[in-house]
Amino acid sequence: MSDAAFTVIDLGGTTLRTARYGVADDAVTDVRRVPTDGIAGHPGRPVAELQARVLDQVAALAAEAVARHGSGAVCVSFAGPVTADGRALAAPTVWGGPGEQVAVRQRLEERLGLPVVVVNDLTAAVWRYVDPADDRPFCLITVSSGIGNKVYRAGEVLLDTEGHGGEIGHWTVDPSPDAAPCDCGGRGHLGALASGRGALAAARRAALADPAGYARSALAASAPDPELLDNRALVAAVRAGDAFATAAVRVGITALATAITAVFTSIGIRRYVLIGGFALALGARYAELLTAELERLGCFGLTPEEVRQMVVLGAEDDDSGLIGAGRLLAATLPAPAPAPAPTR
Ligand SMILES: [Zn+2]
Incomplete structure (x- = not known):
């Protein structure tokens, strides 16, 4: 040995x-x-x-x-x-x-x-x-304060030699001029909508658009003023099944599902491993919501059962x-x- x-x-x-x-x-x-x-x-x-x-x-x-x-x-x-x-x-x-x-x-x-x-x-x-016993390609996606990804296939991580690639968080998912701002200075990027920070911003926008709905939600109990809302309260409310919080988080999850269907339809990757503080804090509920959006959008050529197999959670440590x-x-x-x- x-x-x-x-x-x-x-x-x-x-x-x-x-x-x-x-x-x-x-x-x-x-x-x-x-x-x-x-x-x-x-x-x-x-x-x-x-x-x-x-x-x-x-x-x-x-x-x-x-x-x-x-x-x-x-x-x-x-x-x-x-x-x-x-x-x-x-x-x-x-x-x-x-x-x-x-x-x-x-x-x-x-x-x-x-x-x-x-x-x-x-x-x-x-x-x-990477599992030596199962060399199918996969895409690792991290959802934390930002979003990033990398694709593994046949012994290598697919990247340009100058380091480009794996930056799906800066893919423009919302091209409207007033789309949510991204940390990089761009607008409407996936990370601006679907990261932990993006989800929090989406919840605050939802509160502004529907103050009565916010007031009735579990979010208002921990933060009567939406500006004081934090990710911990948002995650707790989604995990507890709060409808308002779930709808707010679903905006970003739908955007991420759209990005996954683009990766799938372009290069056929069928396995997505999710890591990152925000996704893992929501845990199984996150995988469930994302899978539901993938089923709703559909993946061209896959059966619903095959779509349900696509998303798995990674390890929760650092x-x-x-x-x-x-x-x-x-x-x-x-x-x-x-x-x-x-x-x-
Ligand atoms: Zn960006």
């Missing part, structure tokens, strides 16, 4: 985590977390300075971890778009921006002297859901970036030398 290990790193805007991924047991151990030394801790500093700070921090922690783990490679799961050769194109939550792109892989390989892979965090998370990074290395790096065959 191989005891090969990799060092895996999850670089987010607030937290930087390092861990050891053991190939044989397919698990992460020695998980250590520190605040990311970027824009969250030093707001207002120049982007170039924050980029240098974060890279120094990652390199130092990676070097210590590599020594502890005796690892043969490092994978960084990164909170922003990354090119195929490991250049980070942007990272507003990590070092602000816009700024110059950063050759993260090259810089870390120079400092560490061993192979480094750098991928977008959702790309890493995809590998957690470990997908680390576990996925380890699995990605295990699947894509050359296998370690096999142990000598037993002699008889």
Whole structure:
């Protein structure tokens, strides 16, 4: 049995985590977390300075971890778009921006002297859901404060070499000029309607349009003024079956179902794994509402029973970036030398 290990790193805007991924047991151990030394801790500093700070921090922690783990490679799961050769194109939550792109892989390989892979965090998370026994393609979708997706097919995550792809949250689902604004500056994007933030905004719009309905809903009990409504109350009301809250959330869910039917009809993906704080907080109810919308819209060529099989929920923890990074290395790096065959 191989005891090969990799060092895996999850670089987010607030937290930087390092861990050891053991190939044989397919698990992460020695998980250590520190605040990311970027824009969250030093707001207002120049982007170039924050980029240098974060890279120094990652390199130092990676070097210590590599020594502890005796690892043969490092994978960084990164909170922003990354090119195929490991250049980070942007990272507003990590070092602000816009700024110059950063050759993260090259810089870390120079400092560490061993192979480094750098991928977008959702790309890493995809590998957690790759099942060697079932190699059907699938699409991972995260629904949290924003929306993102990645498609896995035949051993790879489908992306342009310059990092494009997987940004279904910025697909324009509502082209009207006064459509809901998106964080990116655009309007009517899927993320503006269907993310956790989008759902909250939809509930507030519904309250403005129908104050009497809002007053009768479970939402009004926790927030008489809709401006004070938060996602916790919204999620609790939907889970409790409140009709007003459910109708408000369904606006975004319908938009997401539309996007899924577009992915399905264009490239035939039949399995959608949902993760992200908002979707997982609503849990089975979210999958149920989304499946109902998919059934209503229909997927050309699929039976209703086949449509009901499309949506599944992912794991509820925060470990997908680390576990996925380890699995990605295990699947894509050359296998370690096999142990000598037993002699008889
Ligand atoms: Zn957008």
